[in-house]
Amino acid sequence: MARTFNFSAGPAVLPEEVLLQAQEEMLDWHGCGMSVMEMSHRGKEFMSIAEQAEADLRELMAIPDNYKVLFLQGGASSQFAMVPLNLLRGNPNADYINTGAWSKKAIAEAKKFCETSVVGTGEESRFTTVPSQEELDLNPNAAYLHFTPNETIGGVEFPYLPEAGDVPLIADMSSNILSRPVDVSKYGIIYAGAQKNIGPAGLTVAIVREDLIGEAVPGTPAMFDYKVLSDADSMYNTPPTYAWYLAGLVFQMLKRKGGLVAMAEINQRKAKALYDAIDGSGFYANPVDVNCRSLMNVPFTLANADLDATFLAEAKEAGLVTLKGHRSVGGMRASIYNAMPEEGVQALIDFMADFEKRNG
């Protein structure tokens, strides 16, 4: 069977060249006679893989020296708890911006540990826009400000970086990390589940400013304490070695392709082509304010929802899969992460035009 164009929101498409390299190295990594999956995480072979991956990620994102890069497990969902556990430091208040489903989950988890103030929300617009900086009702004494730069389900992305003064800014970048350059020094913590734009599921990356490490709430489990994990170079327990290795192959591929500046250009082209096709038709629609449309996750509806099942079935026939929208939003969603080639987006656009012609 030929490979499809896979528009899944996550776990998501991986770069074909990375999968081929992994296949080639599967049974015998660099002549050591075993697969990466079979290696001790403390052996020199895996240590070299781990160190290279971190160095490449640091280079790609220009991560300053006063940040730790942690390769963790537990997904972004564990970070929803780890952030308050590690950052409250006796402060009972944390600020959150609510821009959709993932923000809400982060808030619900933090409520177990502190008072959460929703200092800005897109709820009145049914999460089709994000609050502006002027609309944020920030608490200058909050332990931190948490936001979700890209809401994977609603397809809403911040067009600006919230400014919180001395309050550490925490970003759940699960679905847009590595999609464009960011100034890491503006953040206290950036975290991301790997399965969208980094690598396979099972790995979580956290980039944590060093001064925020070391004062976890008493009683914090070791596996949730940034200090324990950081002191052990992410090897307090057995890390997700194979996912770490594959993430490393993705980082090397991104470097070969020109890094995040090049990615941003391609991502803008892909997203523009798809949004132009949606806006230019009388048949497809996207409800999100133009200035905060996601470059990574593009939800869209058909003029007649009765045609949704037919659209999905025919798209699948055409090799375009996992386009069904999230159950909370309905319609379709095309996730077009770094690994989705431009030809994949063009194939979707062509299919959509043809489907409209026949059914519109």
Ligand SMILES: *Cc1c(COP(=O)(O)O)cnc(C)c1O
């Ligand atoms: C997918 C996703 C999550 C959940 O990630 P897990 O790794 O499954 O815990 C959290 N936040 C955002 C923005 C996501 O896209």
